[in-house]
Amino acid sequence: MKRDCSSGSQKRSAFGAGRIVLASLASHGFPSGYQDSRVKRFLSKNGLVILGFTFILSLIALLAVGLTQNKNTPENFKFGIVFDAGSSHTTMYIYKWSAEKVNDTGLVYEIEACKVKGPGISAFASNVQDIPVYLSKCMGRAKELIPKYKHHQTPVYLGATAGMRLLRMENEQSAKRILASVTSFLNSYPFNFRDARIISGSEEGAYGWITINYLLGKLQKKQNSEDPSSRKNESQETYGALDLGGASTQITFVPKDTNISSPIKFMQFRLYGWNYTVYTYSFLCYGQDQALLLKLAKDTVETPSGTLLDPCFHPGYERMVDISDLFNNVCTREYKDLFPFDKLRIQGTGDFLQCQERLHNLFPTTYCRYTSCTFNGVFMPPVHGEFGAFSAYYYTMKFLNLTSDKVTSEDMVIEKMKQYCSRPWKEVNTTYADVKEKYLSEYCFSGTYVLTLLQVYNFTDYWKHIHFMHKINDNAEAGWTLGYMLNLTNMIPAELPQPKPFSRPTYISLMVAFSLVLAIVFILGSIIFHKSSYFQK
Numbered sequence: 001m002k003r004d005c006s007s008g009s010q011k012r013s014a015f016g017a018g019r020i021v022l023a024s025l026a027s028h029g030f031p032s033g034y035q036d037s038r039v040k041r042f043l044s045k046n047g048l049v050i051l052g053f054t055f056i057l058s059l060i061a062l063l064a065v066g067l068t069q070n071k072n073t074p075e076n077f078k079f080g081i082v083f084d085a086g087s088s089h090t091t092m093y094i095y096k097w098s099a100e101k102v103n104d105t106g107l108v109y110e111i112e113a114c115k116v117k118g119p120g121i122s123a124f125a126s127n128v129q130d131i132p133v134y135l136s137k138c139m140g141r142a143k144e145l146i147p148k149y150k151h152h153q154t155p156v157y158l159g160a161t162a163g164m165r166l167l168r169m170e171n172e173q174s175a176k177r178i179l180a181s182v183t184s185f186l187n188s189y190p191f192n193f194r195d196a197r198i199i200s201g202s203e204e205g206a207y208g209w210i211t212i213n214y215l216l217g218k219l220q221k222k223q224n225s226e227d228p229s230s231r232k233n234e235s236q237e238t239y240g241a242l243d244l245g246g247a248s249t250q251i252t253f254v255p256k257d258t259n260i261s262s263p264i265k266f267m268q269f270r271l272y273g274w275n276y277t278v279y280t281y282s283f284l285c286y287g288q289d290q291a292l293l294l295k296l297a298k299d300t301v302e303t304p305s306g307t308l309l310d311p312c313f314h315p316g317y318e319r320m321v322d323i324s325d326l327f328n329n330v331c332t333r334e335y336k337d338l339f340p341f342d343k344l345r346i347q348g349t350g351d352f353l354q355c356q357e358r359l360h361n362l363f364p365t366t367y368c369r370y371t372s373c374t375f376n377g378v379f380m381p382p383v384h385g386e387f388g389a390f391s392a393y394y395y396t397m398k399f400l401n402l403t404s405d406k407v408t409s410e411d412m413v414i415e416k417m418k419q420y421c422s423r424p425w426k427e428v429n430t431t432y433a434d435v436k437e438k439y440l441s442e443y444c445f446s447g448t449y450v451l452t453l454l455q456v457y458n459f460t461d462y463w464k465h466i467h468f469m470h471k472i473n474d475n476a477e478a479g480w481t482l483g484y485m486l487n488l489t490n491m492i493p494a495e496l497p498q499p500k501p502f503s504r505p506t507y508i509s510l511m512v513a514f515s516l517v518l519a520i521v522f523i524l525g526s527i528i529f530h531k532s533s534y535f536q537k
């Protein structure tokens with residue numbers, strides 16, 4: 001009995017609240033049927049309000065979660081145009097990327113590489129009026145490829161490299177006139193023209209380094225790295241960059257020891273929340289075209305005769321060079337002399353070892369005031385990590401079939417070069433009839449030059465760490481232009497992009513939960529609305 005009593009009191013307390021309402025209604029003297037319909041009406045009226053309120057709240061929550069997670073959902077593409085005004089030629093690159101994924105890496109695509117017909121822009125010193133015709137074809141292509149409504153927001157940059165650096169040293173006014181003409185021409189288009197300028201050698205090296213590491217996803221990997229101590233391994237993760245142009249060459253990498261005292265300021269970058277200390281150096285006059293002129297100038301001074309037996313060209317190959325062209329140049333003028341001939345006849349002998357010996361003379365390595373040097377007494381820390389080699393490194397080694405990862409030692413390259421250089425020009429010329437003669441005639445020289453330069457940098461026992469590359473992951477070409485644009489459009493943030501507010505499972509669970517609440521509330525609301533007569537009885 002006792003147990004029954006206590007269970008009765010428990011029941012009372014459980015429903016006590018309802019009873020108090022009813023009791024208070026009864027105590028006011030209302031008949032019980034009347035009290036019942038008041039409750040039903042109260043529920044009918046306020047229940048709908050409560051359900052409506054819950055419905056709106058759930059709807060807001062659902063929208064809030066959806067919007068926070070997927071800000072800017074519709075794909076919105078952006079474009080950027082960069083002209084690489086090199087010493088040997090100009091190329092216009094068009095990049096395209098999704099505006100929503102702007103802070104992610106590896107998401108920029110090169111949709112066009114338009115080769116401008118003709119020489120580099122520095123050749124227009126005495127005919128600047130021809131610049132509009134020179135650039136117009138590629139600009140027309142840009143107008144075709146980029147949707148019209150995007151033109152006004154598409155930035156256009158032109159960066160000039162070593163050819164213009166040399167011209168500026170020779171004649172600053174000429175260089176200015178060329179840039180002014182380029183500026184006024186590019187400004188006449190409906191795009192958002194930003195800048196036409198000569199970039200420094202350090203910028204060229206650094207932007208090349210950013211480009212390849214961006215495209216290889218080396219900067220992105222940092223994002224996923226949770227262990228801050230992995231910062232110590234930065235150099236193992238990023239690739240060094242080797243760029244060989246026509247008039248200058250750049251080497252850029254994260255040295256093993258960044259605390260060594262350096263006469264050259266290391267570059268500091270903060271990308272995606274990580275610091276990088278990068279060594280970069282640009283050697284003006286050591287691009288492959290200028291290096292050939294340097295070699296010919298030196299040879300002419302050392303053996304002044306109208307005919308030069310040249311081991312860097314195939315046997316049977318001949319070429320005439322104007323002495324004035326050879327020495328009217330910032331890179332070679334220190335060798336200028338009076339010669340009893342005004343033309344130089346080059347006759348190839350195709351001897352790789354002799355060619356290499358002569359090329360080594362271009363790289364004085366005997367004096368060094370620092371802990372380590374490359375050549376000309378220039379400080380350089382020991383090479384470290386993997387390297388991506390592009391531009392003429394790639395063109396030359398590709399032609400010679402030496403870009404494969406199976407080529408793991410310098411000896412393999414030497415063997416190939418010995419054999420290739422000794423091939424008679426006639427045979428080479430007929431075998432590769434479709435290759436431009438300027439390039440074909442110089443692959444023996446340029447292959448030997450690439451090998452010598454890499455030896456001077458101390459890659460002899462490090463060959464397998466060099467990766468010759470052109471287009472990376474089918475996205476874009478290796479070169480400085482992409483890094484330049486990423487920087488100028490602030491596409492690489494210094495800090496890690498904010499992570500999504502919810503993890504994927506949380507996001508899905510929240511969406512499902514709110515949708516369920518919405519559905520239940522909706523169903524209940526409809527029932528109450530349609531049965532309101534019952535509640536009002």
Ligand SMILES: O=P(O)(O)OP(=O)(O)OP(=O)(O)OC[C@H]1O[C@@H](n2cnc3c(O)ncnc32)[C@H](O)[C@@H]1O
Binds near residue numbers: 085161246248392
């Ligand atoms: O960086 P700078 O020094 O200003 O020069 P650039 O930008 O004009 O230099 P490139 O990398 O375009 O070319 C480097 C060299 O490679 C040569 N070159 C370009 N395309 C080539 C190809 O398909 N095959 C062989 N050589 C090529 C070109 O003539 C240059 O001597």
Ligand SMILES: [Ca+2]
Binds near residue numbers: 086244245246391
């Ligand atoms: Ca270049």
